[in-house]
Amino acid sequence: MDPGTWAEKAAISELITRYVALNDSGEWQALAALYTEDGRMNRPTAPDDFVVGREAIRAAFEARPRRDARHIVANTLVTLDDSTHARATSQILLFTGTAQADGGLPVQSTSPPLVGTYEDRLEKHGDEWLFAERRGRLDFRKPE
Numbered sequence: 001m002d003p004g005t006w007a008e009k010a011a012i013s014e015l016i017t018r019y020v021a022l023n024d025s026g027e028w029q030a031l032a033a034l035y036t037e038d039g040r041m042n043r044p045t046a047p048d049d050f051v052v053g054r055e056a057i058r059a060a061f062e063a064r065p066r067r068d069a070r071h072i073v074a075n076t077l078v079t080l081d082d083s084t085h086a087r088a089t090s091q092i093l094l095f096t097g098t099a100q101a102d103g104g105l106p107v108q109s110t111s112p113p114l115v116g117t118y119e120d121r122l123e124k125h126g127d128e129w130l131f132a133e134r135r136g137r138l139d140f141r142k143p144e
Contacts, residue, residue, distance in 0.1 A: 008086070009078040012122055012129050016090055019131075020071035023061075032058035035131045036123055044092070044116035044136035068097040068106035084124040092116045092136070115139045 015034060022031040032054050035041070040052040051060045072093040079087045094114040097106030121133040 005080060008080055008124075008129075012078045012086055012088055013076050015122070015129050015131070016073055016076055016088060016118075016120070019134075020073050020092070024070055026066065028058050028061040031061060035134075036125065039131050039133065041131070041134040042136055044114070044118075044138045047135070047137045066099075068099050070095045086122040086124075086129070088118075088120040088122065090118050090120075091139070092118060111142065114142075 019031060019034055022028075022034070035054045035057055037054050038052065039054060039057065040050045041057055042048070042050050051057050072095070074091050074093070076088060076090040081087065092115070094116070095108060096111075096113075097108045099106050116136055116138045119135045120131055122129050123132045124130075
């Protein structure tokens with residue numbers, strides 16, 4: 001594999017990692033900027049409900065109640081379709097917790113972490129890869 005291909009795949013993998021870091025820190029404007037203007041996304045817990053457009057994505061995240069969360073992203077595989085289009089898949093673990101009034105470490109939820117998969121379509125605009133679509137789904141049901 002030539003060095004250019006490795007560099008493009010690394011840039012896309014970093015984009016996916018940056019996404020979860022911004023999600024966990026609540027930086028919604030920066031997170032929404034990772035999408036194309038007409039990009040679309042769903043949440044793994046609502047796989048048929050897409051939010052379309054960068055500003056609508058930002059607004060959807062801002063409307064959600066604040067939470068303490070950590071996403072762990074793994075098993076990222078990137079396929080370059082051509083010089084400006086790519087696809088990627090990755091698995092996500094989501095840990096949540098409850099904030100403490102004294103500002104101490106959040107208390108981790110007793111529920112098991114959510115496990116899911118993202119299938120991404122990406123476009124390169126200038127020197128920057130952006131999400132055209134993030135399609136998430138859960139891989140396991142919650143215990144009953």
